[in-house]
Amino acid sequence: MKEMLIITPGPTAVAENVRLARAKVTTNPDIDLEFYDFYKRTCDKLAQFLKTKNDLRILAGEGILGLEAACASLTESGDRVLVLDNGIFGHGFAEFVELYGGQALLLQSSEKEAFDIEILEKFLEKDHDFKYATIVHCDTPSGVLNDLSKICPLLKKYGILTVVDSVAAMGGEDLQVDNWQIDIALGGSQKVLSAPPGLTIVSISPLAYQAMENRQSPIASFYCNLLTFKDYYEKKWFPYTMPISDIYGLDQAVDNILFDQEILKRHAMIGKATRKAIKNSPLELYLQNGYSNTVSVIKVPNGLNDQELLRKMRQDYQVMITGSFDRLAGKVLRIGHMGENARTSKVAYSLYALQKVLEESGLKFETSLQEDFLQALK
Numbered sequence: 001m002k003e004m005l006i007i008t009p010g011p012t013a014v015a016e017n018v019r020l021a022r023a024k025v026t027t028n029p030d031i032d033l034e035f036y037d038f039y040k041r042t043c044d045k046l047a048q049f050l051k052t053k054n055d056l057r058i059l060a061g062e063g064i065l066g067l068e069a070a071c072a073s074l075t076e077s078g079d080r081v082l083v084l085d086n087g088i089f090g091h092g093f094a095e096f097v098e099l100y101g102g103q104a105l106l107l108q109s110s111e112k113e114a115f116d117i118e119i120l121e122k123f124l125e126k127d128h129d130f131k132y133a134t135i136v137h138c139d140t141p142s143g144v145l146n147d148l149s150k151i152c153p154l155l156k157k158y159g160i161l162t163v164v165d166s167v168a169a170m171g172g173e174d175l176q177v178d179n180w181q182i183d184i185a186l187g188g189s190q191k192v193l194s195a196p197p198g199l200t201i202v203s204i205s206p207l208a209y210q211a212m213e214n215r216q217s218p219i220a221s222f223y224c225n226l227l228t229f230k231d232y233y234e235k236k237w238f239p240y241t242m243p244i245s246d247i248y249g250l251d252q253a254v255d256n257i258l259f260d261q262e263i264l265k266r267h268a269m270i271g272k273a274t275r276k277a278i279k280n281s282p283l284e285l286y287l288q289n290g291y292s293n294t295v296s297v298i299k300v301p302n303g304l305n306d307q308e309l310l311r312k313m314r315q316d317y318q319v320m321i322t323g324s325f326d327r328l329a330g331k332v333l334r335i336g337h338m339g340e341n342a343r344t345s346k347v348a349y350s351l352y353a354l355q356k357v358l359e360e361s362g363l364k365f366e367t368s369l370q371e372d373f374l375q376a377l378k
Contacts, residue, residue, distance in 0.1 A: 004314065007350045008322045009140050009168060009295040009336030011190035011197045014249075018195050021252035022245045029242045039242065040233050042251040049257060050170070050185060052177035052203050057229045058250065059200040060243050063167040063188025065224070066200035068096050070163045070184045072224035073212050074132050077101035082130040082160065086115045086146070087139025088326045089165060097134070100220055105130070111139070114290030115146045117154070124158055131211070132161035132183070138169035138292040141324045143334065145173060145292040148180050156181040161208060167191055170201070171257055172267040172294040172338045183208040189246070192267075192294060194339035195253040198246050202226065267293040270337045270347055273376035277351060277369045283358075286332050294338035297324070299331065301363050306330050309357055317353035348373055 006013045029035045043056040050056070059065055071093070075081065079102040085091045086109040094104035107123055109116045115135075133155050138145050152162045161183045166175055170185075171192030177185050183205040190197035204226060212219070212227050219225040228239035257263060271293030278285055278298060286297040300306045306323040310333070313319045324332045333354075337347050351369035359365060 003318070005319045005346060005350065007335055007337070007341050007346060008320055009143075009191070009334050009338060010188070012192070012194045012336060012338055013340040013346075014194055014196055015253070015256055015340050017256070018249045018252045022196070022249035024245070024248050026244045026248075029244045030238060033236060035242075035244065036233055036236055038251070039247060042247060042254060045251070045254045045258060046201055047203065049254060050175055050177045050203055051179065052182075052185070054177060054203045054205045055209075055230075056201070056203050057226070058242075058247060059202060059229075060198070060240065060246075061200050061223075062197050063186065063190070063200050066167075066186035066188070066202050067093065067165055068099075069200070069202065069221075069224040069226055070186060071096035071102070071134075072100050072221045073219055073226040074161065074163070074184075074208070075100040075102040076215055076217050078103065079131045080105060080129060082107060082133040082155075084115055084120070084133060084135045084146070084151070085109070086111045086113070087136055087144055088141040088328065089139050090134075090136040093134035093136075093163075093165070102131075110288075111142055111144060112286065112288045114144060115151060117147070117150050120151065120154060124154065128158035128160065130158075130160050132163055134163045134165070137164055137166035137175070138173065138294055140168040140295060140334075141297075141326065141328050142286060142332075143292045143295040143297040144287055144290045145169065146290065148182065149176070152180045152182050161211060168294055168338070169292060171263065172342065173292065174264060177203055189250050189253070192339040193250065193253045193257060194341075195250045196246065198243060199250055267338065267342050269377055270342045270344065271296065273373050274335060274337055274347060274351070276376040277372035280367055280372050281355075281365055281369055282363055286328075294336065294342075296335045296337065298333045298335070300333060301358065304358075304361055304363070306333060309333065309361065312357045312360070313353050317356065319350050319353040321350060321354070344374070344377060
């Protein structure tokens with residue numbers, strides 16, 4: 001069996017040193033005091049990476065755990081929560097809010113563009129009585145990137161706590177938690193960090209802790225209760241057994257990120273070059289603006305079937321890209337140039353494979369996706 005080239009928008013390819021780190025001899029993380037120090041050092045490195053002095057925690061669960069945990073920990077019955085909706089995951093936050101008794105108000109903006117700040121400004125002038133607001137940094141199904149540097153300070157101007165899903169952007173796009181006044185920032189191990197799936201990253205501000213501690217009712221969950229970790233280091237007690245091998249791997253992945261001083265530049269160059277190659281072809285990008293440098297989303301050409309295209313890429317060229325889901329199912333293809341995927345040779349070959357499969361399916365090209373991509377990088 002030939003090794004598959006993974007160019008999906010998460011999970012991503014995992015670096016060899018991360019895989020090897022997960023093979024270290026393990027101890028009992030519940031009672032090994034040295035592991036508490038190791039966990040804390042890893043959290044501190046992640047905080048440095050996120051440019052924050054807030055508490056940082058690593059949770060045992062895929063990135064969706066963080067989204068639910070934030071809503072579970074903040075939401076009480078009747079709380080009004082503003083959900084900024086310009087994508088499938090943005091819209092989906094409302095389900096978590098309502099699951100824990102909150103009243104989700106969806107504020108919509110075009111899902112083909114970055115969230116319109118003017119819409120938010122005009123809305124908040126009339127109505128800003130919200131406990132917190134949810135925002136998706138990069139909405140992975142469409143690849144739209146929202147400008148947190150403007151959105152979060154605007155919300156904080158009205159005293160609204162900010163909860164940000166940066167799972168698909170964290171590491172590949174600039175993220176300044178403190179400067180942008182983000183109360184809860186959420187990430188996942190399997191995207192730009194390029195570790196295996198299974199871990200959530202969450203930073204928690206003092207104001208977010210205060211809101212959790214001043215609740216009138218207890219948090220209606222144990223596993224999703226962010227307060228259970230609050231004094232873990234002083235008490236030398238985790239609320240559940242930590243997946244020690246996964247955290248060994250994540251620690252190495254964070255070291256890789258911190259060592260890569262050009263990571264944002266690399267993602268920007270590869271994202272821009274990918275989009276330029278696509279625009280110079282018969283293909284069409286799904287978005288009109290708000291392009292993320294971690295994922296490019298392409299409309300499926302008329303008359304073609306996304307699953308058949310994806311199958312041929314896997315079978316004939318050993319390349320794994322992906323389609324999308326929900327209302328975008330069958331309509332788009334997604335190339336995840338993030339983390340270990342964001343390497344020139346990998347993206348170039350993936351574009352070559354995509355063009356070959358499309359040509360075999362009857363689409364005519366006058367240019368080369370691969371050559372245009374490489375030329376755009378010069």
